[in-house]
Amino acid sequence: MKALGHYSIIALLILVVLVGVLWPFFDAAGRSSLLVAAAIALPIQVGAFALIVPAFGHGTKFLLRWGLSMLGRMGVVAAIGLSLHRFEDLDPSVLLLGVCGFLFTLLMLEPMFFRSQGSTEFAR
Numbered sequence: 001m002k003a004l005g006h007y008s009i010i011a012l013l014i015l016v017v018l019v020g021v022l023w024p025f026f027d028a029a030g031r032s033s034l035l036v037a038a039a040i041a042l043p044i045q046v047g048a049f050a051l052i053v054p055a056f057g058h059g060t061k062f063l064l065r066w067g068l069s070m071l072g073r074m075g076v077v078a079a080i081g082l083s084l085h086r087f088e089d090l091d092p093s094v095l096l097l098g099v100c101g102f103l104f105t106l107l108m109l110e111p112m113f114f115r116s117q118g119s120t121e122f123a124r
Helices: 002-025 028-055 058-084 091-116
Strands: none
Touching: 002 028, 002 091, 028 058, 028 091, 058 091
């Protein structure tokens, strides 16, 4: 589970950098939305990665877990989209696009940590 720890740290650092880069472009509501989006995306993404990592190298098991984690991510985005009207102090577009962007960015980071597992073989 060394990959999970490394992934979590790198994911946090990437979110901090992304939020820092985007920060000056938003007003107070946008900044709050950006922080909330990062706070939602990080645990979702780390949890999904934790589900996937043990199955790496086991073909069907890996694909099943990866598919379930993708459905979970889509479910989170859908739930946020359906409940945007409840967040009056947040900018809905920044929140939704922030969560989608952060999840996608961290999703693209995952393959680097699969390679660090030591096995480059996809199916056994």
